[in-house]
Amino acid sequence: MTGTPLFERMALIGIGLIGSSLAQVARQRGLVGEIAISTRSPETLRRAEELDLGDIYSLDAAVAVEGADLVILCVPVGANESVAKSIAPGLKKGAILTDVGSTKGSVMEQVSPHVPDGVHFIPGHPIAGTEESGPDAGFATLFDQRWCILTPPENVDSEALEKLSAFWRGCGSDVDKMDAKHHDLVLAIVSHLPHLIAYNIVGTADDLETVTKSEVIKYSASGFRDFTRLAASDPTMWRDVCLHNKDAILEMLSRFSEDLSAMQRAIRWGDGQTLFDLFTRTRSIRRSIIEAGQETDAPDFGRHAKD
Amino acid sequence: MTGTPLFERMALIGIGLIGSSLAQVARQRGLVGEIAISTRSPETLRRAEELDLGDIYSLDAAVAVEGADLVILCVPVGANESVAKSIAPGLKKGAILTDVGSTKGSVMEQVSPHVPDGVHFIPGHPIAGTEESGPDAGFATLFDQRWCILTPPENVDSEALEKLSAFWRGCGSDVDKMDAKHHDLVLAIVSHLPHLIAYNIVGTADDLETVTKSEVIKYSASGFRDFTRLAASDPTMWRDVCLHNKDAILEMLSRFSEDLSAMQRAIRWGDGQTLFDLFTRTRSIRRSIIEAGQETDAPDFGRHAKD
Numbered sequence: 250m251t252g253t254p255l256f257e258r259m260a261l262i263g264i265g266l267i268g269s270s271l272a273q274v275a276r277q278r279g280l281v282g283e284i285a286i287s288t289r290s291p292e293t294l295r296r297a298e299e300l301d302l303g304d305i306y307s308l309d310a311a312v313a314v315e316g317a318d319l320v321i322l323c324v325p326v327g328a329n330e331s332v333a334k335s336i337a338p339g340l341k342k343g344a345i346l347t348d349v350g351s352t353k354g355s356v357m358e359q360v361s362p363h364v365p366d367g368v369h370f371i372p373g374h375p376i377a378g379t380e381e382s383g384p385d386a387g388f389a390t391l392f393d394q395r396w397c398i399l400t401p402p403e404n405v406d407s408e409a410l411e412k413l414s415a416f417w418r419g420c421g422s423d424v425d426k427m428d429a430k431h432h433d434l435v436l437a438i439v440s441h442l443p444h445l446i447a448y449n450i451v452g453t454a455d456d457l458e459t460v461t462k463s464e465v466i467k468y469s470a471s472g473f474r475d476f477t478r479l480a481a482s483d484p485t486m487w488r489d490v491c492l493h494n495k496d497a498i499l500e501m502l503s504r505f506s507e508d509l510s511a512m513q514r515a516i517r518w519g520d521g522q523t524l525f526d527l528f529t530r531t532r533s534i535r536r537s538i539i540e541a542g543q544e545t546d547a548p549d550f551g552r553h554a555k556d
Numbered sequence: 557m558t559g560t561p562l563f564e565r566m567a568l569i570g571i572g573l574i575g576s577s578l579a580q581v582a583r584q585r586g587l588v589g590e591i592a593i594s595t596r597s598p599e600t601l602r603r604a605e606e607l608d609l610g611d612i613y614s615l616d617a618a619v620a621v622e623g624a625d626l627v628i629l630c631v632p633v634g635a636n637e638s639v640a641k642s643i644a645p646g647l648k649k650g651a652i653l654t655d656v657g658s659t660k661g662s663v664m665e666q667v668s669p670h671v672p673d674g675v676h677f678i679p680g681h682p683i684a685g686t687e688e689s690g691p692d693a694g695f696a697t698l699f700d701q702r703w704c705i706l707t708p709p710e711n712v713d714s715e716a717l718e719k720l721s722a723f724w725r726g727c728g729s730d731v732d733k734m735d736a737k738h739h740d741l742v743l744a745i746v747s748h749l750p751h752l753i754a755y756n757i758v759g760t761a762d763d764l765e766t767v768t769k770s771e772v773i774k775y776s777a778s779g780f781r782d783f784t785r786l787a788a789s790d791p792t793m794w795r796d797v798c799l800h801n802k803d804a805i806l807e808m809l810s811r812f813s814e815d816l817s818a819m820q821r822a823i824r825w826g827d828g829q830t831l832f833d834l835f836t837r838t839r840s841i842r843r844s845i846i847e848a849g850q851e852t853d854a855p856d857f858g859r860h861a862k863d
Binding site (some may be wrong): 267296302331350361364377378379380381386396398409420425426431434435436437438439440441442443444445446447448450451452453454455456457459460462464465466467468469470471472473474475476478479480481482484485487488490492493495496498499501503504506508509512513515516517523524525528529530531532534535536537541543548549550551 | 623627629658667679683684686687688693702703705713722732740742743745746747748749751752753754755756757758759760761762763764767769770773774775776777778779781782783784785786787788789791792795798799802805806808809810811812813816817819820822823824825826827828831832834835836837838839841843844845848850851852856857858859
């Protein structure tokens with residue numbers, strides 16, 4: 250991208266996987282003029298500086314947002330309220346304030362009361378990530394061909410919304426808009442439930458007395474290892490997601506458990522037809538995900554090089 | 557490998573992903589002299605011939621095993637009994653008879669009564685595969701750096717056992733031995749439960765009224781898609797696994813469900829510490845799997861090319 254940057258100064262509050270990736274893509278593609286970075290941890294801030302992710306570094310979020318026309322909260326969702334409180338006095342009139350959290354209803358509740366008049370708060374959620382965390386885990390292409398969901402409030406300023414959308418498109422993403430409640434329901438099934446199930450099965454395996462941990466590791470290629478990627482995700486982030494999207498998650502967990510009981514019953518009573526029917530209809534979804542460009546079609550996630 | 561092949565003639569009964577991969581690796585590395593292939597389906601047999609996987613092709617398994625000193629059953633585990641019955645009269649004295657099924661107790665029960673005197677029956681299970689099936693899905697490196705578990709009967713001929721082990725090592729695998737009952741317990745947790753959980757969650761998502769299928773597909777990169785790989789596996793194979801390792805699977809399902817209920821309760825009551833502790837201890841297992849050479853360390857399964 251050439252020409253004038255979309256924003257003169259972007260402030261990133263939090264510099265983990267997402268913040269670091271945003272810093273890299275924004276600079277590489279000229280989306281912003283300057284980048285101010287703030288995080289609570291002195292070590293992480295030092296590391297961000299070593300990685301040369303920004304132009305201005307501060308442990309004080311209120312300082313980092315000064316003069317910024319784009320402020321992105323990149324912290325675990327449970328931390329948004331205290332961050333919002335602390336930056337509120339420093340926010341520039343006309344600035345866009347957004348976030349990248351995995352839950353949107355609770356972020357709106359936490360942040361909205363602290364947003365000064367004249368600041369445009371538009372929550373967002375890039376559907377992108379890896380199982381790694383921290384500033385070293387970031388990379389500029391993380392958002393390419395991934396969706397970013399914005400959940401604008403009803404009275405949103407349309408110019409601000411378009412400008413934020415243009416920023417995400419500049420990061421390589423397609424932008425979608427929906428209301429926060431629906432976002433939280435969608436994410437509960439496509440993201441939160443899968444992570445919880447993955448954490449749970451890895452925990453169950455870890456607890457067995459009859460099968461050793463070394464056996465689980467040795468023979469993990471038969472299925473188990475696919476779950477360990479999600480179960481290696483950041484614990485703080487996922488604790489906060491559970492606490493901040495409780496209702497939708499409990500609803501999805503209940504449905505999953507009901508279905509699992511039905512499957513368990515089919516196994517107990519030798520009902521092969523029910524099992525075969527379920528195992529057949531689930532096949533097509535993967536094909537659709539690959540066709541939608543959201544997954545690799547390399548068998549076994551490309552772990553094997555075909556010769 | 558050069559020199560004399562380990563076996564003069566290998567007969568493969570069933571030519572799906574595993575049979576096809578065995579044919580390719582055995583020929584490429586000179587492990588066997590001739591390869592005879594049999595399958596019930598004329599189309600599949602024709603396809604195997606087009607792919608030039610063997611030397612002799614027959615729809616009649618009894619014909620294919622004639623003169624073979626290594627016979628490998630590569631059929632869904634529920635089909636082993638009828639195959640064993642039909643090939644029994646044709647088996648050559650001194651031949652080794654083995655299989656590749658995901659359950660071992662039931663295969664021993666099904667096959668053992670039909671094994672003629674002088675034939676060495678040693679069940680086996682290569683811990684390798686992809687989500688694809690059929691002869692086209694096979695490739696010669698499938699077994700490289702993967703474990704193959706043999707579950708020899710107590711009175712096994714040690715020379716036959718060593719010869720079969722050498723064959724699997726020739727295919728690139730490390731060979732392990734254990735009793736059939738323990739195998740079935742280990743596989744229930746590392747393979748069968750993960751597949752059933754994956755099938756189940758994909759089914760749950762498919763059934764939702766509030767979230768559309770196209771939303772599930774669009775936003776699947778946030779976790780869901782990792783499960784779809786296992787849920788795209790062969791339905792016949794997995795129906796048979798459920799029916800043939802019932803007790804161990806039901807035991808693992810019960811434990812998983814108990815643990816899930818405890819997690820659900822922690823979410824309902826906002827018990828962040830319990831969640832954080834679980835999410836922390838599950839992280840280390842992935843690291844161990846990567847260190848054991850059973851998983852890639854590329855973030856996000858290497859779906860992103862880091863720039």
